[in-house]
Amino acid sequence: MRVLVTGGAGYIGSHAVRDLINSGHSVTVLDNLSKGHREAVDPRASFIVGNLSNQDLLIRTLHSHQIEAVIHFAGLIDVRESVHEPYKYYYTNLSLTLNLLYAMMKAGVKKIIYSSSAAVYGNPDINPIAEREHPEPITPYGRSKLMAETVIEDFGRAYGLSYIMLRYFNVAGASTDSILGEDHHPESHLIPRILHAANEGGVVEIFGTDYQTPDGTCIRDFIHVLDVARAHVLALNHLRPGIQEIYNIGSERGFSVKEVIAACEKATGKKISTIELKRRAGDPAILIANTQKIRKELKWMPLYPSIETIVQHSWHWHSTHPNGLEEPDDSAQIHH
Template sequence: MSNQQARILVVGGAGYIGSHIVRQLINACHDVVILDDLSTGYRQLVHQDGEFVQGHLGDLNLLEQLFNRHRFDAVMHFAAFSQVGESMHHPLRYYQNNLGDTITLLKAMQSHGIRRFVFSSTAAVYGEPLEIPITESHPCLPTNPYGNTKLAVERLLTDCDMAYGLRSIALRYFNAAGADESGEIGELHDPETHLIPNLFKAALGQIDHIRLFGTDYPTPDGTCIRDYVHVNDLAQAHLLALDVLLADGESAVYNLGSNSGFSVKEVIEKAEAVIEKKIPVIESPRRPGDPAKLVASSDKIRRELGWKPGYESLETIIATAWRWHRKNV
């Protein structure tokens, strides 16, 4: 990574992924301002060495104040609403926050001459996989409003590059997991919908059980296979993307995946081995729309940016998550 010190605005920096990005930015000696309205983020995840501003990315007056006070070299965006099911019931809310308010942010950037943007995107832009592993050239056919809003922003960024020279890198990731090894920050959502934290909630008696949705998929053990990437490996990829933009590199899109994947049963068994305890699981029918296998190819970012995940072992991912949950949740 480069040694160039920069001032970065991290929108959504009090959330799970954003807080890990902020920690790595500060460790790399960047100056960081964190903007978060705490609607899904948490004050306790905010790094003490970053300047924290509580507010919304769609508040143009607040953005103007920030951009007038600081000369930002780049903006990183982690402030999207991200629940697929919720997006099906509240599409207007998702389009307003994820697209409309992002347009406001980009307008403010444009008027202040800020030309570098790292965007947290998602595998949901692909929809049902036509091939595995999924590469960046896979057709983008989202099946829910969440994926539609993320793809709309990606397309907008392409247009902004053509029109204004605004360079952006969009990182499409699959399942973020794990926690910083310090145990000081980790995965925190309300409601929690992700498998690994819910396994620990069940193990700690905070919920009665977890549900295993579908055991008859065309996979080796009958359960869905998913890609899991450690959150610090995701953070490292964002810093590599930032370095490209700070060096006036070109816009790009990259997948962040493990190139392999693990089944739900494998995750459950590994979690039980890590905590040395059985976890109450109830088998349930398949959920509609769950593909049997979702695994990304991350060959492009490994080849072009030199991304080298340091936490590829499922046991390591789960152990770091357990350290956080046991202490904090």
């Protein structure tokens, strides 16, 4: 299938692009490189540097590359930043998604896979969390992702758009050959922050040690980036007229902050310094995915479920790329 991947120069997007091409799909990547890295784009993909705000570019690209489906990764992901700068998140994650959907309708492209987030669930009372749980996001980031989901659902009802929305839990890890890995600027995710501290002798902040969990720290569901990438390939193969679905992607296993730090210490062979701070407002004690729906309907299951494997792959990438990839283009606009 001929696929347009927005944000294909980013962390998850670049892994998915590689998997899509290896699976026989023809891929065009659109990314403005404000957060992504040109070096991360598979050389077998067509690559266009551009913004989702450019309606003419979107329609022209969809037509000229004879695109049959879109996988939409492009967006902003820093939960804490979204609280202080909500405009950026509603504009990028919501308005530009609407712009993309309008271009798709103009070009007659009626299939999309949307990169959503477990942040739409907010602070749920039930764990593991199934897709049927009522979403109640508690941050502008989570709300922007849920609003985009709602727009996609409305396009499905009005224009016959087929969609699969994938709600990720905590994505981590790197490709097994260490060519691709996680390199955000700034880095907000736990595992790379711990590994950076191991590399540079820094200190890892632990926000809250008084949760009702076995060791007092938050428990999260970590899923390997390769398993997330493979879910997109399976979703694309499943996507046909009339399909309108939402799926969680997670390991169904919870790991506490202290357990993740211990796994990083084991992988690196280094003692990692920590500092215990007060809880952050809105941080749930436990977030674990129920993924029975995608396992049953798409025959997906995680191939790398252990935190040890996730951390080992991530550490190998970080230790072989101590300076990361090339710097993102700061002159690019904030939106992809």
